[in-house]
Amino acid sequence: xxxxxxxxxxxxxxxxxxxxxxxxxxxxxxxxxxxxxxxxxxxxxxxxxxxxxxxxxxxxxxxxxxxxxxxxxxxxxxxxxxxxxxxxxxxxxxxxxxxxxxxxxxxxxxxxxxxxxxxxxxxxxxxxxxxxxxxxxxxxxxxxxxxxxxxxxxxxxxxxxxxxxxxxxxxxxxxxxxxxxxxxxxxxxxxxxxxxxxxxxxxxxxxxxxxxxxxxxxxxxxxxxxxxxxxxxxxxxxxxxxxxxxxxxxxxxxxxxxxxxxxxxxxxxxxxxxxxxxxxxxxxxxx
Ligand SMILES: [Zn+2]
Ligand SMILES: [Zn+2]
Numbered sequence: 250x251x252x253x254x255x256x257x258x259x260x261x262x263x264x265x266x267x268x269x270x271x272x273x274x275x276x277x278x279x280x281x282x283x284x285x286x287x288x289x290x291x292x293x294x295x296x297x298x299x300x301x302x303x304x305x306x307x308x309x310x311x312x313x314x315x316x317x318x319x320x321x322x323x324x325x326x327x328x329x330x331x332x333x334x335x336x337x338x339x340x341x342x343x344x345x346x347x348x349x350x351x352x353x354x355x356x357x358x359x360x361x362x363x364x365x366x367x368x369x370x371x372x373x374x375x376x377x378x379x380x381x382x383x384x385x386x387x388x389x390x391x392x393x394x395x396x397x398x399x400x401x402x403x404x405x406x407x408x409x410x411x412x413x414x415x416x417x418x419x420x421x422x423x424x425x426x427x428x429x430x431x432x433x434x435x436x437x438x439x440x441x442x443x444x445x446x447x448x449x450x451x452x453x454x455x456x457x458x459x460x461x462x463x464x465x466x467x468x469x470x471x472x473x474x475x476x477x478x479x480x481x482x483x484x485x486x487x488x489x490x491x492x493x494x495x496x497x498x499x500x501x502x503x504x505x506x507x508x509x510x511x512x513x514x515x516x517x518x519x520x521x522x523x524x525x526x527x528x529x530x531x532x533x534x535x536x
Contacts (some may be wrong), residue, residue: 255414267530272508272510275508276307276504278307278308278518279310280310280526281483281504282309282311282312282313282526282530283311283483283487284484285305285315285372285406285436285458285484286487286499286500287314287317287383287486288301288312288487289321289534290321290487290488292497293488296351297328300500301332301335303499305335307504309500310335311335311337311448313326313368313369314336315334315369315371315406316338316381317345317372317451318346319357319361322339322342322361323340323361325339329366339371339372340358340367340370341358341373341405341406342394343376344382344390345379345524346374346380346381347386347389347390347391355393358394362401368533369404369532370394370398370405370408371408371436372406372407373390373394373407374416375388375409375412376408376411377410377411377415379410381495388415393420399419404433404434405434406436407435407436409435410439413444416435417444417447420451420453420474421451421521432453432454434453435455435456435531436456436458436459436486437458437460437484437490439459439466439468440468440469440472441468441471442471446472449476454480454481454482454485455476455482456484457469457509458483458486458490459491459502459506459509462509473510477522479524479526479527479528485500485502485503485506487499487500487502507521507525
């Protein structure tokens with residue numbers, strides 16, 4: 250519920266889904282992955298089974314569910330247990346919630362990080378658009394969770410809103426620290442081609458969400474054809490970032506995202522499924 254505040258503002262010129270490209274989205278793409286969906290959100294409480302059934306029926310084989318605070322991180326782990334092997338969990342404190350943390354809750358997060366079902370640390374990052382936590386508190390929480398991920402050898406799922414330079418610098422500084430192989434994904438990537446290049450050259454991954462389909466997302470649309478195989482993922486960020494503000498988003502929208510990514514890359518969505526799956530497995534571990 251608290252994550253409601255984290256809902257990104259959608260580009261202004263997308264009323265009711267107009268402006269979307271018209272390429273037909275397949276109804277089924279076997280082996281697809283939604284690399285970021287908050288299925289523990291209360292907006293799925295009524296029909297979570299049906300949402301996951303629809304995802305699986307459309308060919309989605311993995312859904313990575315990140316936390317945004319302690320309770321949602323614990324809930325993600327519970328979903329991973331209940332919906333194995335489709336649902337994977339990540340634990341982490343979103344920048345909006347960084348200000349809620351104290352010593353005791355950081356200790357609790359460190360325990361959750363070591364849970365066998367935990368796949369990654371996320372979502373974490375910096376959000377200078379809303380500043381729901383003071384920037385200094387966000388920075389400290391981000392640094393602390395990068396260290397936690399390195400300690401556990403886990404990937405990070407990174408939220409970056411109006412903080413491209415700062416997030417890039419933090420990740421590039423983190424990569425390779427103490428000889429560890431740092432891994433991570435920029436979720437709902439909103440940067441440009443240059444940012445994507447510098448991060449993917451360093452081994453990070455960018456994940457595209459539905460805004461990729463809108464003309465206003467010039468940076469991600471420029472970056473999309475340039476990111477090499479092995480360095481991109483697709484996601485929904487459900488229940489957020491849906492086709493319109495009112496409608497709840499859900500993992501099946503991943504098919505639309507991958508279709509748009511394929512269009513921008515001048516290829517067929519089918520050719521992206523294998524690379525996406527391998528990238529996902531390399532990031533959070535195969536099963
Ligand atoms: Zn986010
Ligand atoms: Zn998210």
